[in-house]
Amino acid sequence: MPFDLGATVRLTGECRSPDGTLATAATAVVTVTLPDGTAVTPPVTEDSDTAGKYHADYVTTEPGRHSVRWVWTGPAAAYTDVFDVQEAAPPAILSLADARRHLNLVSTKDDDEVRFWNNATTRAVEYYTGPVIPRSFTEQHQVRGAASIVLLRTPVLAVTAVESVLTGGVTYDVDGLDVDGDTGELFRLNGGRLSGRLRITYRAGRTVITENITAGARIILEHLWRTQRPARGGLAGGGEDYSVTEPIPGLGYAVPNRALQLLEPDRLPPGVA
Structure with a gap:
């Protein structure tokens, strides 16, 4: 899941010898390459309880995709990963509290995932309506x-x-x-x-978000949430609210029919980006 701008990212890596066992390295360096192409090397620490496991803390300063490159010597090993940082004010039609209530979630343990799908829902809505969040x-x-x-x-x-x-x-x-x-x-x-x-x-964007847009966003959010959790009940059993009769160019099966109907009054004219 994306990190918030300004949050601390705990980077972790494991140094393994050629036979695959964890090993303390003579040197350990982690390089974080930012979206603008600049690179930083935060201090690296070996975990006190497990030899060969390392971590470094990096405070995010720029939104976008970051690459992470671990390099060890003695033994020689390397590992590459990525993480994303979202904007300081990512666009979201629904607040986290509204999204959680609509999904009937009492616990906050899934908040990071709810925020991810909430942002994805906004992008799906804006595919039809143009910018909603100014x-x-x-x-x-x-x-x-x-x-x-x-x-x-x-x-x-x-x-x-x-x-x-x-x-x-x-x-x-x-x-x-x-x-x-x-x-x-x-x-x-x-x-x-x-x-x-x-x-x-x-x-x-819109200074006032009408009820049909927020309602369409709620339906899309729940549809996307349920498709990721088949073990928790799956999709609504053939219910009209969550039926998707055909794929949508650029979005596939992400938007149910009822959401499309709600967004229709604000739909962009054909050919408009």
Whole structure:
């Protein structure tokens, strides 16, 4: 499961001799490579109770995929692993408390897994509706004297910057721009044209999340939760809420029919990302 940004990750590795037995190494180094390509080597400690077992603590500073490389000498051994760090405020339509209540979970022991599937549920919902949780997006557009630019994600809440990617190019003051939040069409208030390779930063999402979206999210969450736990009762026995009649391009069987019906009023027009 992903770690929270700023959390401490306990990295563990085992040094084994060529015959497979645990062995204390002459040297032990663990290297963590961050998503931006930089690397750090946190201090390594051998477990006091078991020879050949090592650990290191790393405090996360950047969201994304991290790689871990253990290397021992005397005996020579190596081990590679990965871990993920989520954003400081990962998008989630349902709070952890709401998700836990909907799944009828009293204990908090499964919270990490609930959070994982809750975030996955949000991505599934936004596949149909566009951004629900307000957050920032950046995209580039190449335009030549265009009256407007259509941003890819809607609803748009605000455009925060329009800058030229090229040195010496035109940068537009956002106070002189307006955007149609529903369609994502960006244009100049004075009627002028937009030109150049532009990097546009904007916020998109919903300030109010309607009940049909939260209800659809609850159904998807429970469906995904049940598919991971066949031993705990499996899927609802043919119930309409959790029936999936055909695979969905890009999502497979992840979204039940009832959830699709609930999301239909906010569904993106065909061809819109």
